[in-house]
Amino acid sequence: MKMIIAILNADDAPSVIHSLMKNGFSITKLATTGGFLRTGNVTVLIGVEDDKVDTAIGIIKDNSHSRKQMIAPSAEPGLSFYPTMPIEVIVGGATIFVLNVEHFEKV
Numbered sequence: 001m002k003m004i005i006a007i008l009n010a011d012d013a014p015s016v017i018h019s020l021m022k023n024g025f026s027i028t029k030l031a032t033t034g035g036f037l038r039t040g041n042v043t044v045l046i047g048v049e050d051d052k053v054d055t056a057i058g059i060i061k062d063n064s065h066s067r068k069q070m071i072a073p074s075a076e077p078g079l080s081f082y083p084t085m086p087i088e089v090i091v092g093g094a095t096i097f098v099l100n101v102e103h104f105e106k107v
Contacts, residue, residue: 001047001048001049001050001100001101001104002047002048002049002050002053002098002099002100002101003045003046003047003048003098003099003100003101004044004045004046004047004048004053004056004057004060004096004097004098004099005043005044005045005046005096005097005098005099006043006044006046006060006094006095006096006097007032007034007041007042007043007094007095007096008041008042008043008044008060008064008094009041009042009064009091009092009093009094010040010041010042011067011092012063012064012065012092012093012094013029013042013044015063016044016059016060016063016064016094017029017042017044019059019062019063020044020046020056020059020060023055023059025046025048025052025056025059026046026047027044027045027046028044028045028046029042029043029044030042030043030044030045031043047101047104053098057096057098060094060096061094064092064093064094065092065093066090066091066092066093067090067091067092068088068089068090068091069088069089069090069091070086070087070088070089071086071087071089072086
């Protein structure tokens with residue numbers, strides 16, 4: 001058994017979750033914040049049998065998309081640079097981790 005942890009852009013999460021559930025995957029959804037822009041993300045936990053990992057990852061890939069976004073100049077503490085002009089960055093997509101599960105028990 002494997003545990004898939006997928007960190008999704010909040011805009012992509014509804015379609016990813018809907019497609020996973022439609023295909024019979026049980027998920028746990030967590031609201032998370034992080035990344036370069038400190039924006040809202042959704043982290044999805046999916047416990048799957050080994051032979052279903054590629055299917056789940058394919059669904060996530062099909063429903064997660066990168067997009068361009070402009071960020072405004074900021075002097076917010078904690079950022080390592082202070083742009084003087086708006087900068088275009090790529091956001092979205094998904095970050096996926098697949099972990100081995102040593103033991104699983106549903107009570």
